[in-house]
Amino acid sequence: MVGIRERKKQRTRRALIQAALRLFDEKGYEETTLAEIAAAADVSTRTFFSYFASKEDVLFFDAAARIETTLALVATRRPDEAPPELLMRIVRAGLAWTVEDQDFRPEDVRLRMRLVMTVPALQARALHLLFDNQLRLTRALREAYPGELGPVEAAAAVGALAGATKLAVVASLNRDGSLEQAAEAALQAAEITVRGLASLGRPAAR
């Protein structure tokens, strides 16, 4: 499993990611060609596609790992734990993962986030991945609460939490920028969602 072959592949993969990040930063996403990325990582253009399915995908290298982790979390559901509690644990774990990324420099984490938020093609890809994960999470949630959670209820719960946190994060980043503030906004949005939108507007219960 850890032969020269495997390690070389990991090195190439990382080289492609780093090359892409650097070039996207220097010249912009659409202005950077695949040929340039491949050249900067010292592989042929064709080889790029045996590592990533598309130009967009190179920036979502951790997507698979994230969804696996999320689904694994659902399996840790405690017997007395209601769906909203479990989902809140998942939200917090997801935010933590983003804020403290161990594999890449904070600089690169911010760069990636900026790219994903500003380049339409990347935005679309991100939303698509997120959506796919919501579908899978919904299914997993129903399995974690057999008989207790109807299809519409599960979809509503997952969709509402994901939608609220997503929009809160983006709105926060658009307004000021700090990752920590965005995470804080996401948490607030999640709490509002659990409590119910009805609590908005009139009561103003602080």
Place this chain on the structure above:
Amino acid sequence: MVGIRERKKQRTRRALIQAALRLFDEKGYEETTLAEIAAAADVSTRTFFSYFASKEDVLFFDAAARIETTLALVATRRPDEAPPELLMRIVRAGLAWTVEDQDFRPEDVRLRMRLVMTVPALQARALHLLFDNQLRLTRALREAYPGELGPVEAAAAVGALAGATKLAVVASLNRDGSLEQAAEAALQAAEITVRGLASLGRPAAR
């Protein structure tokens, strides 16, 4: 405004849409080339791009009209109307628009929905449009409730409702298929969201 010129353009636009729908249905989305669509509508390939910005866009011909209508609805906010009530009105209006499409045959409406749900590129585009609309709706909502609604609260409300209904619709369509049932699921999901996810799991309050 209603000169020969305008009407001809509308006819060409419609011809492109219909040709695309037919070909996508017959051969599949990726198997259909722009050249074929243009040929079927009797225009040059280049002309396609003066009507639609991309191959994907031909299936989202009503996106602009929808968002305009939605934003206009926000402006009809009544003085005593709380945010969740206004948002529920918007949700219902959006569902109605989808279920009763006057411009196209129900057959084509279903076809389009099937395409958007199954073709990754279209799914991504749809999610991107939806997301953009949520950002605009969030901004409009804050303007409709000046001083009363914080940025996080507005984002949470819009995101939660949009996320819940979206996932409920897709889950419903994946399970059985009828548009009416999907709309019903969306309404239920919206109500759950307004009431709060906390109401799930234990209480089971019918």
Place this chain on the structure above:
DNA sequence: TGCAAAATTTCAATGAATGTAAATCATTAT
């Protein structure tokens, strides 16, 4: 009718994505 603006077509080019066959290279069995 005849001209100016708008729309369309033609032509050319770029770049992402994919298929294919030849060439490389780590690993394994002899």
Place this chain on the structure above:
DNA sequence: ATAATGATTTACATTCATTGAAATTTTGCA
């Protein structure tokens, strides 16, 4: 140590979406 094996990479060729520029046609109006 070496040849066979299988995985990877490369070089090459092609398709197709998308865009720019110039040439041409169509339409609205003086």
